[in-house]
Amino acid sequence: MKQTNLGITSLKISAMGLGIMRMNAKTPQEAAKALEVAFDNGINFIDSADIYGQGESEKIFGQALKLSKIKREDLFIQSKVGIIVDPDKIEGSRVFDGRYEFTKDHILEAVDNILARMDIDCLDSLVLHRPDALMDLEGVKEAFDILQAEGKVRFFGVSNFNSQQFEMLQEVVSQPLMFNQLQFGLMHTGMIDSDFNTNVSGTIPANHGFGLLDFLRRKHITLQAWSPFQYGNFEGSFINNTDFPVLNKELAKLANKYNVGKNAIAAAWILRWPGQAQVIIGAMTPAHIVDSAKGADVKLSRQEWYDLYIAAGHDLP
Numbered sequence: 001m002k003q004t005n006l007g008i009t010s011l012k013i014s015a016m017g018l019g020i021m022r023m024n025a026k027t028p029q030e031a032a033k034a035l036e037v038a039f040d041n042g043i044n045f046i047d048s049a050d051i052y053g054q055g056e057s058e059k060i061f062g063q064a065l066k067l068s069k070i071k072r073e074d075l076f077i078q079s080k081v082g083i084i085v086d087p088d089k090i091e092g093s094r095v096f097d098g099r100y101e102f103t104k105d106h107i108l109e110a111v112d113n114i115l116a117r118m119d120i121d122c123l124d125s126l127v128l129h130r131p132d133a134l135m136d137l138e139g140v141k142e143a144f145d146i147l148q149a150e151g152k153v154r155f156f157g158v159s160n161f162n163s164q165q166f167e168m169l170q171e172v173v174s175q176p177l178m179f180n181q182l183q184f185g186l187m188h189t190g191m192i193d194s195d196f197n198t199n200v201s202g203t204i205p206a207n208h209g210f211g212l213l214d215f216l217r218r219k220h221i222t223l224q225a226w227s228p229f230q231y232g233n234f235e236g237s238f239i240n241n242t243d244f245p246v247l248n249k250e251l252a253k254l255a256n257k258y259n260v261g262k263n264a265i266a267a268a269w270i271l272r273w274p275g276q277a278q279v280i281i282g283a284m285t286p287a288h289i290v291d292s293a294k295g296a297d298v299k300l301s302r303q304e305w306y307d308l309y310i311a312a313g314h315d316l317p
Contacts, residue, residue, distance in 0.1 A: 001042025002296040004276045006155065007178025008220045013076055015271055015296040017045035017224065018289070019282040023060045024053025026284055031064035037286040039070050041293040047181075047224070047280045048118075049080035049129055050110050058117035066119070077118070078125035080159055080181075081110035082132060100132040104139035111152055126153040127181060128169075130160045137172045144173050157181070159224075163215040180216055181224035181280070186247065186266055186312045187231035187238045197317055217275035224278045225270045229263060238312075239263055250311035254304060260294045265308070267295025272305045 003012040018038045023031050035046075048058055058079070065072065084098045111126060126147065128140070147153040157179030158166060170177050184191065191213050198210070216223050231238045238244045239251070239262050251262040258265065267279045281292045300308070310316065 001293065002271070004222060004278055005220065007157070007222055007276075008176050009178070013222075013278065014043050014045045015278055016043045016267065016293050017047045017078075017278055017280045018043050019047045019226065019280045020057050020061050021049070021052045021282050022057070022284050023064070024056035026060060026064075028060055028063035028067055031060050031284070032067040033286060034284050034289060035061075035064055035068050035070060037289050038293070039068075039074070041290055042296065043289070043293055044074060045076045045078070045278070047078050047080075047226075048114075049083070050114050051083050051085050051129075054085065055113070055117055058114060062117060062119040072120060076124045077120065078127060078157075078179075079111075079114045079118075079123055080127040080129040081107055081114070082129040100130050100134075102128055102132040102135040102140050104136065104143045107140065107143035108146060111147055115152065122151055123153045125155045125157055125178065127157045127159050127179060128161075131158075131162075131165050135169070137169065140169065141173045144175055148175060157222075157224075159226075163212050166215070166221075177221065179222050179224050180212075181226055182212075183227050183230075183233070184223065184225040184270060185228040185230065186269055186308060187244070188227070189309065189312070189314055192309075193314060213273070213275065220276060222276040222278055223273070224280050226280050228270055228279050228281065229266055239266065244312070247308070247311045247313070250308055254300070254308070258298045260298060261291035263288060263292040264295035264298055265300075267292050268298035268300050269305060269308050271296060272300050 002015040004015050006013050048061065052058065082100055082102050084101050111123065114123065115121065144156055155178045156175045157177050158169065159181035161180055166177065166180060194210050229237045229239050238247060240248060248262065251265050254265045255262050270279050271277050283289050283292060
């Protein structure tokens, strides 16, 4: 499988990662099968968050890992912290925020709980889940230093940060921030749309982080694309969705050309971005994992990339 750099380092990680948000709906045996299929298809990167399944996804993952043929040291395991869940706003695997919290005590406690649920000694990466307007910068620095010194976390990153938030935190913490996990895909192109429409008369593009993709590219920060096959935030998948006939026709045409499925083409579209990109898929079905993984080895032409962008309903100025 194609690999990408881990942040500013020369270390390599798989261009596709497996997100385990929905793993709480699986038995440990089913989850072990999903892990093994992903691993056998070149995916050795696991992405989690302490709120997934209210922690149950991480428990199932820990049990599944022990049932599988995979060794802990052969995986890169990442989790996210910082969202405090409102227990009255839970719908299945979806959770809604009560607040965000980036304080020293919360980060340290959250990591200990993650390690206990997963039954592992160390996270390869810890990611701050969403920007906290009340972020305690010095507290985050102290927490990162402690976690690294105690061997509980190897690398650090953020999720859903704009460039100013990223730089503000990077100026304080000792460790280089390796990741920014952002929603990005054919039906979530705000970061591209806003840049295309810079200084275009009569357009007022939504602020999806002007220049954020360029910032990540210049700083050699790995973009982790979450919900790559979703439209909106959590409305559903655009793959084989009759609401998107033009896009699915174009996906089918290219899938036939490259002898893969539509998921693979949608993933390849993200990975065609010339920066350091990684696609986080949330599939738990073996067939979907296999198809999506093939996208890492498809390189779309420039025209095919733009054809897909336009087929998704986006305009060029």
